[in-house]
Amino acid sequence: MMVRTPIQEIKEKLLDFEYRKRFGAADAKNEFAITLATVRRDLNMTQQELADRCGATQPYIAKLEGGEANPTLGTIGNMLAVIGCRLAMDAKPLLQDVPAPPSTITVSQSSTVADTGTLPLDWECIYEANGSGGYTAPLTSGRYPITAAKSDSPALVGGYR
Amino acid sequence: MHFIEYYTDKRGRQPVVEWQNRLDIRNDHIIDNKIKKLMENGLKVLDTNMFDVIQGDDSDFYELKGGLNKQCRIAIYHDKRRNTFILLHGWLKKKGRDEQNIEQARTILHRYLSTQGE
Numbered sequence: 640m641m642v643r644t645p646i647q648e649i650k651e652k653l654l655d656f657e658y659r660k661r662f663g664a665a666d667a668k669n670e671f672a673i674t675l676a677t678v679r680r681d682l683n684m685t686q687q688e689l690a691d692r693c694g695a696t697q698p699y700i701a702k703l704e705g706g707e708a709n710p711t712l713g714t715i716g717n718m719l720a721v722i723g724c725r726l727a728m729d730a731k732p733l734l735q736d737v738p739a740p741p742s743t744i745t746v747s748q749s750s751t752v753a754d755t756g757t758l759p760l761d762w763e764c765i766y767e768a769n770g771s772g773g774y775t776a777p778l779t780s781g782r783y784p785i786t787a788a789k790s791d792s793p794a795l796v797g798g799y800r
Numbered sequence: 801m802h803f804i805e806y807y808t809d810k811r812g813r814q815p816v817v818e819w820q821n822r823l824d825i826r827n828d829h830i831i832d833n834k835i836k837k838l839m840e841n842g843l844k845v846l847d848t849n850m851f852d853v854i855q856g857d858d859s860d861f862y863e864l865k866g867g868l869n870k871q872c873r874i875a876i877y878h879d880k881r882r883n884t885f886i887l888l889h890g891w892l893k894k895k896g897r898d899e900q901n902i903e904q905a906r907t908i909l910h911r912y913l914s915t916q917g918e
Contacts, residue, residue, distance in 0.1 A: 643817050645804045645835050645887065658829055665833035669850065673841060676848040705849030706834065707870060734836065 649734060663733060669706035671715060676704045682722060692721045802842040803884040804835060807912055815908065816874060819890035827867035831874065831890075834866045838885055843878070851876075854902060858909060863902075873898075875905030877912065886912060 652658045679689050679700075686700040693700075695718070702708040703718075710718070716726050806814040820828065837845050845851060846862055854861045860878040875888045889905035891897070 642808050642812060643806060643814060645806065645832075645839070648817065648820070649832050649836060652828070652832065658825075661829040662833055665830050666836070669833055669837045672848055672850065673837065673845055677844070680847070701849050705865065705870065706830075706837075707849075707866075 646734075653734060659733070665706065666733065668709060671710070672704050672706040675700075675718070678719075678722060678724060679704075684722070689718075689722065693718050802839055803882070804839050805884055805886060807886050807888045807908055809911070816887040816890045823872070823890075824868075827872050830866045830868075831864070831872050834864050835874075835887070838864070838876070842885075846878075854905070856902075856906065858906065861906075861909060863905075867892075873901070875902065875909070877909050879916070881916070888912065 649662075653662060679686070684692075686704070687697045689695075690697045690700045699708065703710060712726070719726055806816050808814050820831065823831070834845075834850050837850070846853075850866065851862050851864055854863050854875065858877075860880065862876045862878070864872075864874040864876055866872050871893045872890070873893055874890045877886045877888055878884075879886055888908045889901065891901040891904075
């Protein structure tokens, strides 16, 4: 029996375009989950404190940090602004060394993605933690990389132009 | 990048691969992406709501939570000596069956540790 590795399994499944799309959606949610949890911890905030500031509930923050929620871009911007951050995105390869499925068209001719196939998108966060779970004026800056689902579909890439 | 592998028994069987092959298509990509995030971020993601520590005597023993209604679980061991995460056992969370599955994962973990000379 052949011994499989997780990366092999994922690479093979990504050849299916429908799976690839769902995987990309999950990737965006999970990337935001990790970013939000990291920033919140850096600010020494609890999920409840963040929820109070955002006008959300703690279970919703828990869902976001579990990659289970599907917030709109507006909600993300809203939430980040409350903790002194803003959204910046980057389109990166979905998985290293994954061949494009035959049914897709590459975006190498796209105006924005032409040079590198990626867009320079990062979380850029500027804040000052006041030591008591809050924040005041910008003082410390940090960058929290976020992976956006790189798409091989011009229709999806069009959103970035 | 962090190393991740499936637990493989003496006969070459990989319980998590077999379990994932039986998994509903609506859950598969969610689980796979969390595995990918673990691969990319390592210990950092273990602090998010995507993972939980499995309580008990065994250290570095976690569960990945995902899928529709967070019903899918994979028990994971972080082998610090090999700097590798081992995917041990997968199951669907059902009332009253969780303990049984965690015990099964623990048995697989001890089997794995015995092959590593621990």
